[in-house]
Amino acid sequence: MQNTSHPKHHLLDLRMAIDAAVCAAHTGAAVLQSYAHHRADLIIDHKARNDLVSQADREAEAAVIEALQSRMPGLGIVAEETGGVPQGPATWYIDPLDGTTNYLSGIPHYAVSIALIAHAGTPVSIDESVKVDTPVIGVVYDPCREELFTSVYGVGSWLNGRRIACSRTGSLTESVVATGFPFRDFSFAEQYMPTLNAAIHTTRGVRRLGAAALDLAWTACGRYDGYWEMGLAPWDVAAGTLILREAGGICTDMHQADPWPKGGYVVAGNPQVHKELVAMIAPHLKPGQP
Template sequence: MEPRPPTSEHAPRDLGIAVDAAVSAAHAGAAILQSYAHHRADLVIDRKARNDLVSQADREAEAAVIEVLRERTPAYGLIAEETGGRREGEATWYIDPLDGTTNFLHGIPHYAVSIALVAHAGSRMGPGPQLAQDTPVIGVVYDPCREELFTAVHGVGAWLNGRRIACSRTAGLDDAVLATGFPFRDFSFADQYMPMLHQAIHTSRGVRRHGAAALDLAWTACGRFDGYWEMGLAPWDVAAGTLLVREAGGTALDMRQAEPWPKSGNVVAGNPQVAAALLGMIAPHLKPQA
C-alpha cells in the first residue's frame, strides 16, 4: 500500500488537524479559481504595482481559504497576500490564494494555491520539544490544473497525491536542471541576479522559469527540478514549499543564511549537494543587506 498524506493517525494531533484544514482550504480556494478559469476576460483586475496584478479570482479564493482556516483552526494567526493579517497564538498561517497570477490571467495552466503554517519560536506543536526558532510545520501546495496535491508535515514527511516524495539525487550543477524566477516587479536586485543567471546557464544542464514559486519548490521536492533559486519573493510564496523540500530530504533556506526560513523571499533550494553548489554560485554576487 502506498503511503498516504499524514492525518491525525500519522502526525501529532494538532498538526494532523492543521494539515486536514489546510487541504480543505486549498481545495476551496482552487474551486473558486477554476470557476473563473474559462471566463478570464470577465475578471476585474487591479494593478497593485508594475507587473503586480490582483484579480477578483485572487480575492475570492483567498476569502474561501480564510473562511475554512478560521473555522477549523481559530487559535492561529493569519497572514494572506491580499488581505494581510498578523501573527497570533502559537503559529500563523501564510496564504497565497493564487501563486502564478500572471499565468492564470493569460490562460497558462501553471498556478497553485499555497498554504503554510509557521510555528513561532517557543511553541510546542505536538509532543516534541519547544521550537527554538520560527519553523514551517505544515505545507500544502495544490495545482488544480494537474490535480496534484503536495503536502508536508514537520518531522513526518512530504507527499504528492498520497505518495511519498524525495528530492533528486543529482550530484552537482553539471547534471542539474534548475528553476528560477526573473526580477519582475522589484528590479533593485537585478544587478545581483543577472550574473547568477548567466553562470547557471553556463554551468547547469538547463534553467527553467515557469512563473509560480510555490510550484518551483514543490517540483524541487519531488525531483522534477534539482535546484531552485529566486530573489524578491514574499513569505507566503515560499513558506509551504520550504517545508516540502525539507521534508523531502532537501535543503531550503534563506540565500544569506540569516533567517530560520526564507521569509524575506530570497530562497535557495535543492537536494543537499545541488543546494550547496547553488549557494557557492550565488554568494559572490550578493551585496550586503542595507
C-alpha cells in the same frame, strides 16, 4: 528577527492542521477554476507595475481564510491580499493564487499555497517545541494537474498521497534548475543577473515557469534539482520550504538571516546542489541588501 513574545502555548495539533489546510486549498482552488474559463470577465486591478490582482485572487483568499478559521480559530493569518501579522502559537501564510500572471494569461501553471509557521516556543509534539519560527504544515495544490503536495513537520512530504523525495543528482553541472526573473521589483537585478548567467553556463538547463510554490514543490519531488529566486514574499515560499525540507532537500534564506526564507531570497535543492548553488550565488550578493 524571531518573534519571542509569544506566551507558553498548548501542543499544536498538526493532524488537524494538515486536514484544515488541504480542505482550504481545495476550497480556494474551486473559486479559481470557476473563473478560469471566462478570464476576460474578471475585474483586474493593478497594484503596481506587473503586480496584478483579480477578484479571483480575492475571493479565493476569502474562502481559504474562512475554511481555516472555522476549523482552527486562534491562529494568526498572513495573506497576500488582506495582509495580517504573525500572532498566537502559529500563523497561517496564504497565497490564494501563486502564478497570477500565468492564470490571467491562460497558462495552466499556478497553485494555491498554504503553510503554517509555528512560532518559537510552540510545542509541535510531546517531546519537541520549536526553538525558532518553523514551517510545520505545507500544502501546495495545482488544480490544473490535480496535484496536491502536502507536508507535515517531522513526518514527510507527499504528492497525491505518495511519499516524495528530492533528486539524487550529484552536481550542479548535471542539474536542471528553476528560477524566477525580476518582474516587479528590479532593485535586485544587479545581484540576480550574474547568478542567471552563471547557471546558464554551469547547469544542464534553467527553467522559469512563474510560480514559486510549484518550483519548490517540483524540486521536492525531483523534477528540478535546485531552485533559486530573489524578491519573493513570505507566502510564496512558506509551504514549499517545508515540502522540500521534508523530502530530504535544503531550503534556506540566501542571506542566512532567517530560519526560513521569509525575506523572499531563497536557495533550495538536494543537499549537494543546494551547496553548489549557494557557492554560485554568494559572490554576487551585496551585503546589507535584501
